Amino acid sequence: MSRLPPLRLLIAFDAVHRLGSMRLASAELNVTRPAVSQSIRALEDWLGAPLFDRSVKPARPTDAGERLARATQSGLGQIASAIEDIRASAGHADRHITVSCTIGMATYWLMPRLSAFYARVPDAMVSVQAPPSDMPAFSAGIDVALRFGPGPWQESDTVRVFEECACPVGQPERIKALNGDLAALSTQPLIHVRTPAANGWPGWKEYLAAKGLRNPIGPTLTFDNYVQATQAALDGKGILLGWRSINAGILSEGRLAAIEQGIHKFGSSYWASAIATPNPRPLVREFLDWIRDAGSDFDRSGGMMS
Missing domain, CATH: 3.40.190.10 (Periplasmic binding protein-like II)
Structure with a gap:
């Protein structure tokens, strides 16, 4: 972390660059204008390069300033997004589940159908993880795993989704x-x-x-x-x-x-398994019920490869 300047300096710089004015930045940050100016000077000293060209009015960002602005906008944006996600999850932990499946299953089957689950359970939040190994399994934070095989697996609750071919x-x-x-x-x-x-x-x-x-x-x-x-x-x-x-x-x-x-059937299906817990969460049961119904609709849809 020693390679980074104090976060308050980056926040002040981001506000000045984004708003185009130290006056507006000071109002947004609820500090005095001299305090903002001092933060910019301190950041320039830390970097060893000017961030604004003060020979013109209004001052314009230098090339170094533009480079830093792109980085701070991206970095601060990611931090803000992560904080929002954490706060949302903390406040609605009982209405959030994480599903693990292959990248192909996630891209072509599950994600296009999730809107139907949200229509059934409007306050639910579903995160989908496709592990790098492409082998869905239970690990910390995973509530449901979608897996291919002759099944069923021996977790506390497993439903058949559809027959694969x-x-x-x-x-x-x-x-x-x-x-x-x-x-x-x-x-x-x-x-x-x-x-x-x-x-x-x-x-x-x-x-x-x-x-x-x-x-x-x-x-x-x-x-x-x-x-x-x-x-x-x-x-x-x-x-x-x-x-x-x-x-x-x-x-x-x-x-x-x-x-x-x-068309060939290898005798395997897709299965959805919930991890065994002493107190099963209602949302997990709702998801299993929904995906079983979605799989049944998929089986009944007919057409090629059915």
């Missing part, structure tokens, strides 16, 4: 050219997702084996998560082993197409 997907023109021939996948550029073996997600190797297809001889592309891989498929880079949870919405929009004859 996989299918080759790609740009409509590319899929149309295959004419439903799964054997032709062997010569196509296949898009892979690098996933830890422990997370249970089958890939192209498992899919091709399940369908009795030979190993591919075409080029391959590998990405770290399904968001990147889906974008590559949208860009026409190849064919992705798509999943309902990630690609159903994009398929219904017609931006991707599926080889419908290639």
Whole structure:
């Protein structure tokens, strides 16, 4: 922290730069104008560089002043936002939950549906965390984990969300050219997702084996998560082993197409599990009830990859 000047000096500088006047800054900060001026001088001495060009009236920020202003606006803004979040959470802790799931599930399935949960429970607040390992698990602060597998897990309360299934997907023109021939996948550029073996997600190797297809001889592309891989498929880079949870919405929009004859169920589903606690919070139960209903609606929606 010794590398930083006193926070009061940065606050005074931010006010002067933002308002364009020491008089207005002194009024906002509820201090005298000389006190503001002294703070600016002290900050300049600490930096060893002038922050305002006082040879013109009104004084204008120097290049150094503009650089510092961008940094202080961003930094003070983040601090203010964090304080607001902390105060809101402290005052409404019983109406806030944190959900852990994969980045693909969060981006393409959960987040687009959360407005429906807020419509059902207007005073709720939901934070969604996608762990870097893309393997949702319970840790400090996590109330609900959405996980893929044969399930169910043994936490205190687990509900099945929907059955998952996989299918080759790609740009409509590319899929149309295959004419439903799964054997032709062997010569196509296949898009892979690098996933830890422990997370249970089958890939192209498992899919091709399940369908009795030979190993591919075409080029391959590998990405770290399904968001990147889906974008590559949208860009026409190849064919992705798509999943309902990630690609159903994009398929219904017609931006991707599926080889419908290639739909395969690995016998796994998405499950929502609540961490075991002596006194379960009502909001957690409300979220589990909602996501179970949302998953049932998803299962009933029909269409591709259903």
